Amino acid sequence: MDPSIEDKTEKGVRTRFAPSPTGFLQLGNVRTALFAYLFARKNQGVFILRIEDTDKERSRPEYDQDILETLRWLGLNWDEGPEVDGGLGPYRQSEKLGIYEKYLQRLLGEKKAFYCFCPEEELETFRQYQLSQGNAVVYSGKCRDLPEGAVQDNFRRGKKAIIRLKNNLGEKIVFDDLIRGRIEFDPGLIGDFSIAKGLKEPLYNFSCVIDDFDMKITHVVRGEDHVSNTPKQILLQRALGFPTPKYAHLSMILAPDRSKLSKRHGAVPAREYRQRGYLPEALINFLVLLGWHPEDEREIFSLKNLEKEFSLERVQKSGAVFNEQRLDWLNGFYLRNLSPQSLTEKCLPYLIEKGWLRVAAQSVPAQLLPLPTEEKWREQEYEVGESRVVVNFDYLARIIALYQQRLKKISEIVELTDFFFQNKIVFSPELLRWKEMKDREIKESLSLAEKALAKVKPEDWQKPNLETVLLGVAEKIGDRGKLLWPLRVALSGKEASASPFEIAEVLGQSKTLQRIKEAKVLLEKNKGILASLGRGKNPSF
RNA sequence: GGCCCUAUCGUCUAGUGGUUAGGACGCCACGCUUUCAAUGUGGCAACGUGGGUUCGAUUCCCACUAGGGCCGCCA
Numbered sequence: 001m002d003p004s005i006e007d008k009t010e011k012g013v014r015t016r017f018a019p020s021p022t023g024f025l026q027l028g029n030v031r032t033a034l035f036a037y038l039f040a041r042k043n044q045g046v047f048i049l050r051i052e053d054t055d056k057e058r059s060r061p062e063y064d065q066d067i068l069e070t071l072r073w074l075g076l077n078w079d080e081g082p083e084v085d086g087g088l089g090p091y092r093q094s095e096k097l098g099i100y101e102k103y104l105q106r107l108l109g110e111k112k113a114f115y116c117f118c119p120e121e122e123l124e125t126f127r128q129y130q131l132s133q134g135n136a137v138v139y140s141g142k143c144r145d146l147p148e149g150a151v152q153d154n155f156r157r158g159k160k161a162i163i164r165l166k167n168n169l170g171e172k173i174v175f176d177d178l179i180r181g182r183i184e185f186d187p188g189l190i191g192d193f194s195i196a197k198g199l200k201e202p203l204y205n206f207s208c209v210i211d212d213f214d215m216k217i218t219h220v221v222r223g224e225d226h227v228s229n230t231p232k233q234i235l236l237q238r239a240l241g242f243p244t245p246k247y248a249h250l251s252m253i254l255a256p257d258r259s260k261l262s263k264r265h266g267a268v269p270a271r272e273y274r275q276r277g278y279l280p281e282a283l284i285n286f287l288v289l290l291g292w293h294p295e296d297e298r299e300i301f302s303l304k305n306l307e308k309e310f311s312l313e314r315v316q317k318s319g320a321v322f323n324e325q326r327l328d329w330l331n332g333f334y335l336r337n338l339s340p341q342s343l344t345e346k347c348l349p350y351l352i353e354k355g356w357l358r359v360a361a362q363s364v365p366a367q368l369l370p371l372p373t374e375e376k377w378r379e380q381e382y383e384v385g386e387s388r389v390v391v392n393f394d395y396l397a398r399i400i401a402l403y404q405q406r407l408k409k410i411s412e413i414v415e416l417t418d419f420f421f422q423n424k425i426v427f428s429p430e431l432l433r434w435k436e437m438k439d440r441e442i443k444e445s446l447s448l449a450e451k452a453l454a455k456v457k458p459e460d461w462q463k464p465n466l467e468t469v470l471l472g473v474a475e476k477i478g479d480r481g482k483l484l485w486p487l488r489v490a491l492s493g494k495e496a497s498a499s500p501f502e503i504a505e506v507l508g509q510s511k512t513l514q515r516i517k518e519a520k521v522l523l524e525k526n527k528g529i530l531a532s533l534g535r536g537k538n539p540s541f
Numbered sequence: 542g543g544c545c546c547u548a549u550c551g552u553c554u555a556g557u558g559g560u561u562a563g564g565a566c567g568c569c570a571c572g573c574u575u576u577c578a579a580u581g582u583g584g585c586a587a588c589g590u591g592g593g594u595u596c597g598a599u600u601c602c603c604a605c606u607a608g609g610g611c612c613g614c615c616a
Contacts, residue, residue, distance in 0.1 A: 018616090019616090020615080020616045022615080022616075052616065054615095054616085055615060055616070057615090058615070058616085116614090120613095120614065123613095123614085124613095127612090127613090130542095130543090130612095131542065131543085131612085132542080133542085133543095134542040134543060135542085135543065136542095136543050136544065136612070137543085137612050137613095138612095160614090162614050163614095177546095180545095180546065180547090183545070183546080184545090185544075185545075186544080189543075189544060189612085190544095190612095194613080194614060196614085197614050198614090201614085203613090203614075203615085203616090204615070204616045205616095208616085223610090224545095224546070224547095224609080224610055224611095225610055225611070225616090226610095226611090226616090227545060227546070227610065227611075228544075228545065228610075228611040228612070229611080229616090249546085249610095251546085251547075251609080251610095252609070252610075254608090254609075256551095256552085258608060258609075259608090259609085260609070260610080286553095289553065289554080289565090290553065291553090291554095293553085293554055293555070294555095295555085296555090296564095297554095297555070297563075297564045297565080298564095299553095299564080299565055299566090316547095316553090316554080317546075317547060317548090318546090318547045318548060318608090318609085319547075319608080319609060319610090320552090320553065320554090321551095321552060321553075322552095322553095323551095323552045323553065323566070323567085325552080325566060325567055326552075326553065326565080326566045326567080327566095328566090329565090329566055329567085330566090332578095332579090336579075403578090404579095405578060405579040405580090406577070406578045406579075407578095434575070434576095474575085479575085480574090480575055481575040481576085482575085483575080484575035484576085485575045485576070486575090487575085488575065488576065489575095489576090492576095494576085494577085495576065495577075496576050496577030496578080497576070497577070498576095498577085498578090499574095499575080499576085500575080
């Protein structure tokens with residue numbers, strides 16, 4: 001029988017996500033956390049966060065904080081863990097060294113573990129030898145049965161020791177992985193593996209087993225890189241008389257060349273995606289589809305939906321390549337579905353960071369990114385760049401709304417809307433040219449637009465009117481582009497932008513007319529330069 | 542090298558002992574359109590190889606090949 005089927009009927013599911021704070025949380029870890037979280041929620045279980053910081057050299061408090069922040073930002077809230085006491089803590093391994101020590105003493109006392117005094121260099125040499133022989137790397141067993149007297153003697157002489165589990169090399173170790181099915185290991189290929197560097201320095205496999213027991217973990221959902229740790233942990237559980245939880249090993253996320261995602265190779269901390277302006281909804285939706293799919297053909301899922309629909313049975317066994325274009329598409333989708341106000345709140349920190357806006361009469365928060373809470377944005381007034389014109393939130397929302405369907409990430413708003421915040425825009429006069437238009441035609445076109453727009457009454461300065469007026473002029477010229485392209489470039493300075501009607505509406509009448517004038521001046525200057533270069537282009541090439 | 546795992550369009554995937562092998566991203570074309578987007582329509586594109594089992598294999602079995610993971614006094 002498929003082990004996952006019987007599993008469904010079980011009550012009291014408890015899963016955990018157990019990262020180590022030795023770097024910023026990567027997307028691959030986030031996916032593991034997500035799957036563990038969803039499995040718990042789907043089964044009305046408990047999701048636990050545990051910080052595995054036994055490695056004193058590499059663990060750092062800022063990485064610890066990053067884990068908490070990132071998970072909270074994504075909405076993957078834990079029921080027990082740091083800052084959420086569930087009564088089975090502490091939830092940081094560095095805080096329970098005394099507990100590990102007791103278990104280590106017990107194993108030592110029961111002769112199920114032993115001190116190993118072998119020098120590291122000696123072990124390394126032996127390891128190389130075994131590798132060269134094509135054998136498994138297994139501890140020699142040298143210190144396995146050292147008499148008590150010899151052990152004491154070694155300690156008296158100040159010899160350094162680690163602790164190893166005595167592996168009796170019995171029958172095969174078998175477990176039924178919820179995703180992969182039955183997996184078997186030969187204990188002879190594992191040997192007497194290390195479990196602690198000392199009584200107060202437990203190693204991963206040991207502290208993990210103690211904690212999974214202490215925290216009453218029923219299901220371990222983790223990355224494929226832990227498959228080969230599983231038999232060691234099972235051996236430890238047997239030595240200690242602990243039950244073995246169920247295991248589910250997730251495949252890895254791969255770089256585009258199908259190699260493992262690494263720091264040099266595509267692995268990006270989740271916080272960077274946040275800074276670049278990806279929404280948690282998009283990231284979650286993207287990540288869950290990397291290895292999981294429902295029975296039908298839906299592609300869009302909220303965390304809430306997933307908590308109902310997720311199942312380990314439908315998780316893919318093979319590794320999935322990380323495809324950023326798909327993430328971008330999903331992010332764009334979620335961005336388009338935001339209310340303009342809410343999108344504006346998310347965009348403001350980026351515009352302020354760039355220096356184009358300031359919160360008026362108030363100091364700018366020292367740290368803008370990652371984004372602070374968004375609630376206060378709507379009531380503020382804002383000073384625009386150098387001009388120091390004060391605008392309100394609604395005005396900014398009008399600018400941003402123009403680009404809502406063009407955004408893939410929030411950070412892009414900065415380049416897209418810069419011309420609204422600059423006093424004077426800079427662009428090449430050549431950009432004003434639509435198809436084969438002559439300079440003279442461009443100027444005429446701009447003058448036509450200017451004249452028509454100057455006549456619009458201030459109270460009629462609205463997109464529908466502007467559109468009627470301008471299209472009326474454009475129809476007379478024949479090719480709409482001859483009027484609209486130079487006008488749009490004059491207003492935006494860009495090859496691609498929102499329509500001239502929309503831009504003009506938001507820019508306002510005086511600024512619109514001013515920019516048209518400036519474009520004409522630019523064209524004039526350009527002519528001068530060309531003339532001074534002797535008609536500009538050299539035709540003989 | 543040893544052990545373990547995996548294999549459907551470029552990518553993420555659905556699926557079946559007999560299907561025109563479905564969807565999504567991306568790409569291409571067309572429509573809308575001053576531009577860029579968004580959007581609509583259409584298109585290109587896959588069962589790794591070789592053996593079995595079978596009336597019939599993409600599907601089941603085996604081998605091969607390819608890819609991944611692990612082989613720490615890291616986690």
